[in-house]
Amino acid sequence: MSADGSVDQVDDLVRALAPEVPAPGPGSGGTVLVTGPWLAGSTSLAAALRTRMPDVVFAEPDELAQDDVPVVVVFVVSAAAPVALSDCALLDAAAARTDAVVGVVTKIDVHKRWREVLEADSSALRQHSARYRQMPWVGVAAAPQLGEPQLDGLVAELRDQLADPDLVRRNRLRHWEYQLLKTRRSHDDAADDREVAAQRLRRRRAELLRESRLDRGQRTIALRSQIQQARVQLSYFGRSRCASVLSELHEDAAAMTRRRLPAFGPYVARRVDEVVGEVDEGVTEHLADVAHELKLPPVPPGPVAVGPVVGQPPLRSRRLEMRLVLLLGAGFGLGVALTLIRLLADLAPGFAVGGVAVCVLVGLAVTVWVVGTRGLLQDRAVLDRWVGEVMANTRAAVDQLVATRVVAAEAALTTALAEQEESDRRELAEGIDGIDARLRELALSRARAAAAREAAAPAIAAALTAVRAELDAYHDSENGLQSR
Structure with a gap:
């Protein structure tokens, strides 16, 4: 029989048992x-x-x-x-x-x-x-x-x-055995590949859910931590600025003169406005940094910060006190004048008449100086107490400003975080739906492939049995000839 006839016989034998298996090459x-x-x-x-x-x-x-x-x-x-x-x-x-x-x-x-x-x-x-x-x-x-x-x-x-x-027939049988085994392995490999893909999708689904839970918790904790830190840092910043300006104003009040006294009230009001403005600017910058670090929209600016009303220092008229000071000053000046007159009379008796007038003028000048100095010191003391009260009110206003801005920022950032989490949840739901759809497709594909594999398995097994029987028959007959 020709080689082509042997090949055709083997092909017909296998096709009759497993027609779905493609024939091997020539x-x-x-x-x-x-x-x-x-x-x-x-x-x-x-x-x-x-x-x-x-x-x-x-x-x-x-x-x-x-x-x-x-x-x-x-x-x-x-x-x-x-x-x-x-x-x-x-x-x-x-x-x-x-x-x-x-x-x-x-x-x-x-x-x-x-x-x-x-x-x-x-x-x-x-x-x-x-x-x-x-x-x-x-x-x-x-x-x-x-x-x-x-x-x-x-x-x-x-x-x-x-x-x-029989060489051509034997090789064709062996080639068909390889093709049948390859077809059966391809069915198994396809099932394994689908199962591996399904496991990979399940792991990805679980990772997405776990990452989403962790991300939500971490962002909430980060927001709370940043707000608490902002509240502490901004309160400290506001109080530090108030304390620094209060120290400067105390020094200014201690060095106050009569000429500068009318301008001290507007100067204090201007410094108070500067402190409130600096604190407000610092709060705005700090909250913007917090929003940027949390990857959230910027916090909307708050209302224009207004400091407390300063007014003028309470330098009231002190008549009774002035009388007492005048009395004491006059006594002190009189004592100085009498002392100078006696000293002049002892040293230069010829100038006693003219010297008395000079000594009286000196005593009067001393009286005026004592009265003026006592009044200036009293005004400085009043200014010092007034500056403390003004800066205490300023610190309270700054504390209220910081607390109000931080609370408003917390509400705005919490709302923005909730909106972002809602957007992330929608994206996660879309991703999970896509994975679930792919898993359903793989499950359906696995079911179809399993049905096809089960349908083809008996035919492939029958063809393999027939091919191997042919090969075993040849080798057994060859073994019998060799033994004889």
């Missing part, structure tokens, strides 16, 4: 793949085989096209040590679509115990997979250090394999 053009682990000598062996068998195309894995299926796989291992588990996996990948596999132990010219290694390799592969139980093994020396290459056994084995009339 296969190979007759290429023999030479592969093996690193440093096993596969490159040297491929070059030697090209020389000994020029009518056959030999290729290494990197020279084989992706869709090209080798007709025979030559698996090359070194005689230095038995195969490892990774070497078995390499053979599985290389011979996944090819049934004809020949094992080769290289470097037999160097390693004298290569036959023991060959037996160990054959036993290891038989334990690894039942398909390798009839796999032939050959020892070669592709590039010996001394003498000619030893390739006769391998060349004869390859000729036998290539001349096998």
